[in-house]
Amino acid sequence: MSADIGRECGDDGEACCASCAAHEKARAEAFKAGPADGKRRLSRETRLQIASLAAASAIAVGGYLVQAAAGLPGAAAWLTPASTLVFAAAYLLAGRDVLLAAAKNVARGRVFDELFLMSIASLGAFAIGAMEEAIGVMVFYKVGEMLQEGAADESRRSIRSLLAMRPDKARVSRDGQWVDCLPEDVVPGDLVLVRPGERVPVDGIVVEGAGSFDTSSMTGESAPRAAGAGDDALSGFIALDAAITLRAERPASESSAARIVALVENASKAKARTELFITRFAKWYTPAVVVGALLVAIAPPLLVPGQRFADWAYRALVMLVISCPCAFVISVPLGYFGGLGGAAKRGILIKGASVLDALADAGTVVFDKTGTLTDGSFSVREISPADGFDEESLLGGAVAAETHSNHPLAVAIRDAWASTGKPRPVCDDGSYSEIPGHGAVALVGGRRVIAGGDRLLHIEGVPHECRPAAGTEIHIAIAGRYAGRIGVGDALKSDGKSALERLRGLGVRRIAMLTGDSGAAADRVAAEAGIDEVHHGLLPEGKLERLEAILGQEKGRGSVLFVGDGVNDAPVLARADAGIAMGGGSDAAVESADVVLMSGEPSRVAEAVERAKRTRRIVTQNIAFALGVKLAFLGLGALGMAAMWEAVIADVGVALLAVLNSSRALR
Secondary structure (H helix, E strand, C coil), X not given: CCCCCCCCCCCCCCXXXXXXXXXXXXXXXXXXXXXXXXXXXXXXXXXXXXXXXXXXXXXHHHHHHHHHHCCCCHHHHHXXXXXXXXXXXXXXXXXXXXXXXXXXXXXXXXXXXXXHHHHHHHHHHHHCCCHHHHHHHHHHHHHHHHHHHHHCCCCCCCCHHHHHHCCCCEEEEECCEEEEECHHHCCCCCEEEEXXXXXXXXXXXXXXXXXXXXXXXXXXXXXXXXXXXXXXXXXXXXXXXXXXXXXXXXXXXXXXXXXXXXXXXXXXXXXXXXXCHHHHHHHHHHHHHHHHHHHHHHHHHHHCCCCXXXXXXXXXXXXXXXXXXHHHHHXXXXXXXXXXXXXXXXXXXXXXXXXXXXXXXXXXXXXXXXXXXXXXXXXXEXXXXXXXXXXXXXXXXXXXXXXXXXXXXXXXXXXXXXXXXXXXXXXXXXXXXEECCCEEEEEECCEEEEEECHHXXXXXXXXXXXXXCCCEEEEEEECCXXXXXXXXXXXXXXXXXXXXXXXXXXXXXXXXEECCCCHHHHHHHHHHHCCCEEECCCCHHHHHHHHHHHHHHCCCCCEEEEEECCHHHHHHHHHCCEEEEECCCCHHHHHHCCEEECCCCCHHHHHHHHXXXXXXXXXXXXXXXXXXXXXXXHHHHHCCCCCHHHHHXXXXXXXXXXXXXXXXXXX
């Protein structure tokens, strides 16, 4: 389920009740409009359901009191046309949606579901004069359904927050002057100016200026990306340290940010609905009950001399009423309700009952890297001095050269020096200069110190060994000599490795990582966490394509979960069987996900799966207990030894005990 509110749908994606389409539409409209004061309000559909159930109950009680005052037993109600009409009106008020939905499902070929059994059981109760029972069956069913609705989060998936990625204006060159216009008015070939701190409005190519971009919203990369003439600049990138002029390559409607919005919409539509456990149970329970009742009605009169068809048909109807899943439809939603509530107390917000089932069936978990498995903040991870230098001189030179830089890598280097407790070295007055997108140059004690990327060393003509980078590295040169390199990266969260081990202990067979970061950085984190399957350098489209491939490979082998935190993760979160967002992540990720972890700890993913499995066990216990009692009474009913109200009392007792068992899910 993708945070579905209301009745769950079957494996064919069709609504299980007549009002489902209208119900979903009303919910979506209510979410789009949103209450002005931000308070939760019941939808019009829910208010109508409550009013219908209240009216049905009141009418049924009134009819029963009138009948009792007249001294008529329940079965004699057929002798009173007025009371029959009263009970029929109450029955239709409570159960019209169920009857219509059952009829539509039969027309579609989906005969044996819980709706069909509810319908024939209640109509059977009417046939034998137990009209109060028929009404009670429908009221109980609708109450159980509403309990399940109340357990689901009122928020609906929305991609409105994704629009914040797209600036509301672009600065373009018109007749030699920079003028502001809407991004939609930018055409390919226009020159667009992006100043520090601003978002790139359209996809383009850098033609003037050099600097670095914060690309985290698009790629999830933690390290800023250097940009110079000829480099790509995608919409949603943020210019960090210099003004950059780019030539627009695509209109705003075809930009990378617009494609993410479309990806989320399409992923939500393509997402398979997770079928509730009770729905799967009904697929074998309902036909078994119907076939058993038919055999009771037909077999004895045909095989045993002297048996009357009318007597055995009556017993078959009694069996149908006894088999009515009242205890199921009350206790099962309450089990889910308890599971959702218990998880919420632990800061795990789950957006619906079928999400719990998807978590319980987890066979594959796919993680994003930055901000999900790692803390997303830079720290110095390695100091490798060259011959003739030591770690202190290397780090000190880098700190002095980066004295005035606000670049995230420079901040990480200064923090590393601060941990030594020694006075911070500084550059000579007036000597500092920053080369956007490359690094910084300064004089320290009269010696020229360079700190930056490998490209800066080539620009400055510093001899050094060229080799593939093992991650994000800052190279240092002092007085024209290569002094060494400093490796900077984000660290694996403290509970990252243990969380993955715990998931494997819960039966998760496959754990993978999808990231937009470089291969070296991704492989390092994967090795620390114990992940064997890594896919790196992925844009949002690439992540979605890779997840689609995993979904295809794992079809029928359990659900696929995705855990992420960024805007670029929103399409994948929407498409996974259950998307799990870190609460500290972007609004787009939170709204696209089915589960939100308020603490952002990877261990909470394992806890969510574990709690879902516990909830499933409680629901299974309730079903097994109710089924055992019903089978006993079905046997007695077939032998003519169980009256209707005895079975009803037993059913209510089972429901109460199941409710008590369901309360365990809260703990």
